[in-house]
Amino acid sequence: MEHSFVSALLLMFLMADPLGNIPIFISSLKSVPENRRSMVVIRECFIAAVILCIFAFGGKAFLDSLGLSQAALSIGGGLIVLLMAIRMVFPSKEGVFGEAPGGEPFIVPLAVPAIAGPSTLATILLLVGSDPTRITEWLLIVVLTCAISAAILVFAERVQKLVGERTTAAFERLMGLILATMAVQMFLTGITQFIQTTLKGAI
Template sequence: MEYSFWGGLMLMLLMADPLGNIPIVLACTKTVPNRRRVWVILRENLIAAVLLLLAMLFGKSFLTAIGLSDAALSIGGAVIVLLMAIRMVFPTPEGVFGNTPGGEPYIVPIAVPAIAGPSTLATIMMLAASAPDRLWEWAAVVLITCFASFCVLASADWLERHLGDKLTQAIERLTGLILAMMATQMFLSGIASYIASLPGIGTK
């Protein structure tokens, strides 16, 4: 499946789900002083960006080394996206990513798995594998996604006060519905890619 720059950016933004991560950030930074909170969120987004860029550059080589195909990456990514979408549409008390520890976060749970989680890592690897000649575009997608995530999460207190729980949940559920449809398309594209690679079919 071929993605445009804007299509890839939209997919990454939906996967990062900054609005859905607001409860996680509020819970993990409630004991952090206000002046330090923005720095903590910036640090976590920078860590996530580095991890996503590493996955973009070396994820394909790693998958090839362990014998995984592009079809497997697409289908596996679709399953992860669908599971995340289900948890967004039908939320649980522990949130999309499960229970998270309190105190000042360091890497876990904001950088990983809230931002650079299985879904975003699988997505950027899929984008890089689908068009390896456009790595600069995918790198820009990663940086814009992390910058947007930082802007939203740094404003978590303000957004929670002004949007309210009900509107935030409605936006998250709508995002989950969109992700479910995108996961279905990713799954179908992976199946088509696998069928095309079968001997006697892909050569016709």
């Protein structure tokens, strides 16, 4: 599946799911003084961006070292996206990523796995694997995704109060439905690539 810049940005944004992460951030930052909350959010988003950029640079080498094919990555990524979508459409009490530990969060659970989780890591590996020559675009997408996420999550409490918990939950379910559709497309792309590779090997 060939991604345009806009479609790749949309996919990465949906996988990072900053709106869906609003309840997680609010819960995790309850014990943090109000004057530090914005700095903690920005710090965690920056850490997530660094982690994703490292995966972007080392994505191809990582795949080669594990002997993973593009088809396997596409199907595996589709599976992760589908699991994420299911938990977004049918949320549990613990949320998509489970319960957050107490105290001021550092890396876990906000940077990882809330933003730089299995879904976003798999997505950046998928994008880099699909076209390594567009590494600059993929890095820009990572930076934009984390910057947008930071902008949204800094105002997490205000956003939730403004739109209400029901609207936030409804929007998260809508994004889950979109992700489910993308997951199906990733499955189909992976299966197609596997069949094409198998046929070439047979010939």
